[in-house]
Amino acid sequence: MKTILHTATSRGHAYHGWLNTYHTFSFANYYNPERVHFGALRVLNDDTIAEGEGFDTHPHDNMEVITIPLHGAVEHKDSMHNSEIIRxxxxxxxxxGTGIFHSEYSKDGFGDTSLLQIWVFPNKKNVTPRYDQISLADVAKKDELYQVLSPNPDDQGVWIHQNAWFHLGDLSEGWTGEYTLKNPGDGVYFFVIEGEAEVAGQKLNRRDGFGVWETDTIAIKAIKQTQLLLMEVPMYF
Structure with a gap:
C-alpha cells in the first residue's frame, strides 16, 4: 500500500474578496510540481463564494467537471442552454468534451455558497458536451458509503467519461468499515469535508486529503461525526 497526505493547511490558497478558495492540487496561481494531480484526479478546489458573486462565462474542454455544493446554492448557465440552480x-x-462555456454564481437569497469543484481527466477526448445533476437525497444512506458517481449511465448517481467512482459517507462517531476498490490498479483519494476520521491508519482532520493506492481494500473509522468524500480514479490513464 502506498499513501500520500495533503493536510488542509498545506493547500494552495487565494482570497479575492468575493472568493475564498483552497486548492489541493496546482491551480491558477498556485503551482506545486509535487501536487499536480492524483491519478486522473486533476483538481479539487474548496471554494466559498459571496452571495450574488461568482465566475463569469468561461470555457472548458476535454475535462469532466463535478460540482458538489456544501452550503448555499449555485446558479449555473451554459452554452448548451442549461440554466439551473444546484443546491x-x-x-x-x-x-x-469538444468545448463549452458556462458561468457560476452564488445564488441570491441563499447566503454565501461553499462548494467543491472537482476535475477529472476523461478517458475519451472530444466527446459531445453534456450536463447532468441529481438530488443526493435520492441516494444518501446514513452510516454507509453511498455512490454518487460512476462510469456507467445506468448506475447510481451521475456518470462521467472515466473509470471513476465517487462515494459520500455521513458517518456517526465510532463507525468502522472498509472500502473495496473496483479496479485493482486504481487509487482512492479521501477528503474529509467535516469531522475527523482514520483511513488506513492515518488520522485525518477537517479538509485533509489522503491518497491511497496499490491495495484492494482500505479500512475507515469515523473518530467524530464525519462527512467523507471518496474518489476512486485510475492512477495511470
Whole structure:
C-alpha cells in the first residue's frame, strides 16, 4: 500500500474578496510540481463564494467537471442552454468534451455558497458536451458509503467519461468499515469535508486529503461525526 497526505493547511490558497478558495492540487496561481494531480484526479478546489458573486462565462474542454455544493446554492448557465440552480443536497457534472462555456454564481437569497469543484481527466477526448445533476437525497444512506458517481449511465448517481467512482459517507462517531476498490490498479483519494476520521491508519482532520493506492481494500473509522468524500480514479490513464 502506498499513501500520500495533503493536510488542509498545506493547500494552495487565494482570497479575492468575493472568493475564498483552497486548492489541493496546482491551480491558477498556485503551482506545486509535487501536487499536480492524483491519478486522473486533476483538481479539487474548496471554494466559498459571496452571495450574488461568482465566475463569469468561461470555457472548458476535454475535462469532466463535478460540482458538489456544501452550503448555499449555485446558479449555473451554459452554452448548451442549461440554466439551473444546484443546491447543497445535489451534485452536478459536465462533460466538457469538444468545448463549452458556462458561468457560476452564488445564488441570491441563499447566503454565501461553499462548494467543491472537482476535475477529472476523461478517458475519451472530444466527446459531445453534456450536463447532468441529481438530488443526493435520492441516494444518501446514513452510516454507509453511498455512490454518487460512476462510469456507467445506468448506475447510481451521475456518470462521467472515466473509470471513476465517487462515494459520500455521513458517518456517526465510532463507525468502522472498509472500502473495496473496483479496479485493482486504481487509487482512492479521501477528503474529509467535516469531522475527523482514520483511513488506513492515518488520522485525518477537517479538509485533509489522503491518497491511497496499490491495495484492494482500505479500512475507515469515523473518530467524530464525519462527512467523507471518496474518489476512486485510475492512477495511470
Amino acid at each position: 447543497s443536497d445535489e451534485i452536478q457534472v459536465m462533460s466538457a
